[in-house]
Amino acid sequence: MADQELDARGLNCPLPILRAKKALNDMSSGQTLHIVASDPGSVKDFEAFAKQTGNELLESGENDGEFSFILKKA
Amino acid sequence: MANKKLAIIATKGTLDWAYPPFILASTASALGYETQVFFTFYGLQLLKKKLNLKVSSLGNPGMPMPMRMDKWFPTLGAALPGMEGIMTFMMKQKMKAKGIASVEELRDVCIEADVKLIGCQMTADLFDFKRGDVIDGIDYGGASTFFEFAGDANVSLFI
Numbered sequence: 299m300a301d302q303e304l305d306a307r308g309l310n311c312p313l314p315i316l317r318a319k320k321a322l323n324d325m326s327s328g329q330t331l332h333i334v335a336s337d338p339g340s341v342k343d344f345e346a347f348a349k350q351t352g353n354e355l356l357e358s359g360e361n362d363g364e365f366s367f368i369l370k371k372a
Numbered sequence: 373m374a375n376k377k378l379a380i381i382a383t384k385g386t387l388d389w390a391y392p393p394f395i396l397a398s399t400a401s402a403l404g405y406e407t408q409v410f411f412t413f414y415g416l417q418l419l420k421k422k423l424n425l426k427v428s429s430l431g432n433p434g435m436p437m438p439m440r441m442d443k444w445f446p447t448l449g450a451a452l453p454g455m456e457g458i459m460t461f462m463m464k465q466k467m468k469a470k471g472i473a474s475v476e477e478l479r480d481v482c483i484e485a486d487v488k489l490i491g492c493q494m495t496a497d498l499f500d501f502k503r504g505d506v507i508d509g510i511d512y513g514g515a516s517t518f519f520e521f522a523g524d525a526n527v528s529l530f531i
């Protein structure tokens with residue numbers, strides 16, 4: 299179980315990233331954020347976000363046209 | 373790790389062209405960039421308190437229109453009175469349906485993330501902007517002000 303949930307379904311670029319960033323701001327280091335998105339572009343975007351911000355992308359997967367990510371706050 | 377810097381010049385004041393500067397600035401701030409956007413000429417419209425941005429297919433053959441209107445109403449049709457309003461309405465509906473952020477929302481994200489928004493003083497004089505016309509917290513400056521930040525920016529964009 300992740301510490302926080304974020305429903306980013308129905309949102310388009312760059313909103314999933316912006317909402318995730320906002321959620322991470324209120325979390326403490328080491329906590330995890332689970333994101334569900336419907337934007338196919340979010341797969342590459344969350345990889346790039348993790349690489350550039352140092353927050354670790356623990357999981358990235360697709361299920362039934364929905365994309366799921368788990369980020370660990372740096 | 374020292375912050376990377378992004379400097380943008382925003383020169384256009386239509387609905388479609390309002391997106392690139394605000395999308396890039398808000399995303400860059402989420403990625404940890406220190407970001408500054410300089411709004412000049414028509415771009416200064418993007419700082420108005422009440423945004424009334426429009427999109428037009430006139431002079432833009434690349435713009436797809438609903439119901440193949442671009443085929444049935446070529447240039448002359450796009451010039452008809454009221455067409456700009458219809459286009460803008462349709463574009464906004466489409467954006468909403470696709471979950472695309474409003475310009476206002478992206479601008480708010482930029483402000484919350486401390487993206488520095490600078491208005492061009494010369495443009496404000498040229499178009500008779502009053503202090504109360506633009507959102508709070510905007511500094512005015514000129515070309516030198518832009519270079520003070522852009523001079524050591526990692527990415528500089530002219531939009």
